[in-house]
Amino acid sequence: MTTAEFIREYRERDIRQLALQANRFPDVDMPYALDQIQGWQIARRKLPKWAACDGVIFPPHLSMEQCSSEPTAQYKLNLAMEWAEIVGHAPRMTDLTGGFGVDFSFTSCAFAAATYVERNEQLCHIVEHNLPLLGLNNATVVCADAVEYLSTVEPQTMLFLDPARRDEHGAKTVMLADCTPDVVQLLPQLLEKSRFTMLKLSPMLDWHKAVDDLQGTVREVHIVSVGGECKELLLVLSTVVESELKVYCADLSTASDTSSLFVYTPGSSAPVVNSKLKTQNSKLVHEPNASIMKAGCFDELALAYGVSPVSRNSHLFLSDEPVEDFPGRSFVVERVTTMNKGELRKALVGIEKANIATRNFPLTVAELRKRLKIKDGGDVYIFATTTTEGEHLLLISRKYR
Missing domain, CATH: 3.40.50.150 (Vaccinia Virus protein VP39)
Structure with a gap:
């Protein structure tokens, strides 16, 4: 079996297992073949058009991991x-x-x-x-x-x-x-x-x-x-x-x-911070995408979409009505609770699993999950945050649409 034939036949296999079987293929340039198989497997995920092109040669692993998708x-x-x-x-x-x-x-x-x-x-x-x-x-x-x-x-x-x-x-x-x-x-x-x-x-x-x-x-x-x-x-x-x-x-x-x-354009005016987080009038909470978070353009985002920040450092936004084309994820807030044990017990009734995120909150996700005794996953999303007044709240939500 030639090196090219080996690459074509075994390119979907685990390269670690193939490396252990190198003695079975004395005519194969195994280091090169493993590089090509690993490169093709990465390309199938990052560069599907390249992976589909016969004859493309892939570089060593580091170059493949660092290249653009x-x-x-x-x-x-x-x-x-x-x-x-x-x-x-x-x-x-x-x-x-x-x-x-x-x-x-x-x-x-x-x-x-x-x-x-x-x-x-x-x-x-x-x-x-x-x-x-x-x-x-x-x-x-x-x-x-x-x-x-x-x-x-x-x-x-x-x-x-x-x-x-x-x-x-x-x-x-x-x-x-x-x-x-x-x-x-x-x-x-x-x-x-x-x-x-x-x-x-x-x-x-x-x-x-x-x-x-x-x-x-x-x-x-x-x-x-x-x-x-x-x-x-x-x-x-x-x-x-x-x-x-x-x-x-x-x-x-x-x-x-x-x-x-x-x-x-950087330099927009600051929006009004939301001060009615406790109200139960079917508010939606909006979480900006990763690019917005990196840009730090929270004031400009709030003004452009008519949403209001939970607090200056929460990076979460609220609206009374759905916001079309919001650059991120939107959730319907079903319940809001403080960290009071009695309130928590009532708010978490029936919730065994939830996706938890903390924004400007004194506990990590792991610490909060342990305190709430809730498993990871499911269709409930809990956002833990702090209001402008310094109150720690949980927004218990589900995805909008």
């Missing part, structure tokens, strides 16, 4: 197309930190010519092999250091960078200036060599600090979540276009759809 890569393609139209310039782009090439394979589709730059020679060979299989014939692969290449590149419509977010010891970095390459240091060159630059950054990064560090050149901030988890922070830089900073909070549900998108 199809939904986030598609989002970047849409963004690149919008900005290419805005700046109205000859369509040419360069990805200075190509990696496995997922983002490049999508964003390059917005341009007539595209250059992939990567200093890792192995990744360059892999991408050079994969791009034609994926139907991309407008691309040039260059094995070079990003900083050195930037000094020689001709003016582009778009430059794309995904700077490495680990230091020389492998520890994660959370400051923009600590990433490699240092985007802050490269800023003058990036602005000179592109009509707009797209930066892909860690969702752990403080986007306010990043915007400040980039000295008024950021036109858009995009906070992108998938399936309720914040995945990427995208910044669009340009001096060709003068505009107010806008923040886009996107929660993606599938490879092609945006389930919710909230856009705002």
Whole structure:
């Protein structure tokens, strides 16, 4: 059995079990085969179109785990197309930190010519092999250091960078200036060599600090979540276009759809805090999605959707009526109770299981679950929070629709 045949036949098997059976397949390059099987299994989840393409070669495990998923890569393609139209310039782009090439394979589709730059020679060979299989014939692969290449590149419509977010010891970095390459240091060159630059950054990064560090050149901030988890922070830089900073909070549900998108300009007025939480008039409680939570745009959200915060630090919102297209989840509040033992006993009658979340509350989820003696799961949702007056309350709810 050849290595290629082994990969095709066993690609759905557990790689740990396959590694133990290596002696049964002396003609198989087992390390390579296991890398390809593991890569395909990850791609089936993150990159189904790639997994369905025969002949694609996958890189080692770390590159597969760090690469973009199809939904986030598609989002970047849409963004690149919008900005290419805005700046109205000859369509040419360069990805200075190509990696496995997922983002490049999508964003390059917005341009007539595209250059992939990567200093890792192995990744360059892999991408050079994969791009034609994926139907991309407008691309040039260059094995070079990003900083050195930037000094020689001709003016582009778009430059794309995904700077490495680990230091020389492998520890994660959370400051923009600590990433490699240092985007802050490269800023003058990036602005000179592109009509707009797209930066892909860690969702752990403080986007306010990043915007400040980039000295008024950021036109858009995009906070992108998938399936309720914040995945990427995208910044669009340009001096060709003068505009107010806008923040886009996107929660993606599938490879092609945006389930919710909230856009705002920072600096809106603060909404009125809700002070009628104890009333039992079928209120709804709304929980913002992960992108909203990362953006911290709670005042702007409240004003845009006519909802009121439970308190300044609760990050939960109330309304008397349903709110269509709220960027997050909505629940009907069936009961509200304090932590008084008697009240709790009455409020929890018939509830054996519940999903519990704490927002600005002195107990952790585990501690509260132990005190309530309720198992995890079911269709009841309990939000534990603190009012403006400092009272600890539980909102016992069920999903709206």
